[in-house]
Amino acid sequence: MSEQYEYVPHRLLRHRVRDIASGVEGELMAVVNENVSESGVEHWKELAYIRNASGREFTTAVANVVPT
Template sequence: MATPRDAHTEVPHALLRRPVRDIASGTEGTLMAVLVENTAAVGLPERWAEIAYVRPVGGGRELSTAVANIEAV
């Protein structure tokens, strides 16, 4: 598959800059960005997905997760 034209760029999302929960880990925080990224392991065919970045409540290192794992708090 060819690289998507919008690869590694920010994707609009209704919950951007709002409180969210990552249902996979239970982490709550602020949705900082959603990016289109290649999630395939090295040496495997490309696999493009929308990845959400959540900054935990109180700050700290942002967590990345599939955008489907994000819900409003």
């Protein structure tokens, strides 16, 4: 099995964004192509890491990220 994650460039890195799934706003800290495999079958997913106003980071699908 290959690496568990790899960083992906994104035009909104370090910019204010909103997660359309939750409505939470924050700063886009990273986009990661992450291996979320189960049962030995490789499955990769691009996740956005957003830091909200309290300083906590959460993940969402990259497709859910829009600029504010």
